[in-house]
Amino acid sequence: MEVNSVVELSLLYDFYGGLMKDNKRRIFEDYVLNDYSLSEIAKEQGISRQGVHDTIKRCTKELRDYEEKLCLIEKFQKTKEMVNQIRNISKNVQESGNMVEIAKIETLSAKILEEY
Amino acid sequence: MEVNSVVELSLLYDFYGGLMKDNKRRIFEDYVLNDYSLSEIAKEQGISRQGVHDTIKRCTKELRDYEEKLCLIEKFQKTKEMVNQIRNISKNVQESGNMVEIAKIETLSAKILEEY
Incomplete structure (x- = not known):
């Protein structure tokens, strides 16, 4: 992941991560904070690589929406x-x-x- | 409403009000920020006084839940x-x-x- 993305996503996670559902949060954490690859997470979670990718994309949108609404x-x-x-x-x-x-x-x- | 409640609810609204649904937010604003009575809001919205009361109670719980999760x-x-x-x-x-x-x-x- 690009450094810029990591910085943005970590910040979004710090502020609004508490609102994410547990299972989604774990996947997001593994990717953004623990720097696991999509394949590693897929294997760990027993889902497809594409599934992990989609979850992270949805989580990112969710977090960005919170910031768009709250600007905190x-x-x-x-x-x-x-x-x-x-x-x-x-x-x-x-x-x-x-x-x-x-x-x-x-x-x-x-x-x-x-x-x- | 008690002064303490107004202060708490206004603060919660300032931080997390952006996440409330529009129709609920309007009722909450009228009660907490504009100091309308339950009956006045009920008349304005065309719903029962009890309905207004329940909406405000649910909104308050929703906002408190955000703070409990995020502590911002x-x-x-x-x-x-x-x-x-x-x-x-x-x-x-x-x-x-x-x-x-x-x-x-x-x-x-x-x-x-x-x-x-």
């Missing part, structure tokens, strides 16, 4: 980005002793809280 | 609390000029990022 990953990512900025600013302030930047930390944290 | 509100609340601490610390540092506290901002932001 998007929201989390934005927060993460701002918290990252806060961390960098606090490092800079400690190193430089320049207090001016602290106002930015307040602005950023206020912005995060507004969005909750 | 819990996660958001923890982040919010830490961002609140960051904001307060940045205010204090600006007022007091005491730089020591800035290390705490870095620790808190690192902690938030770790959990993502």
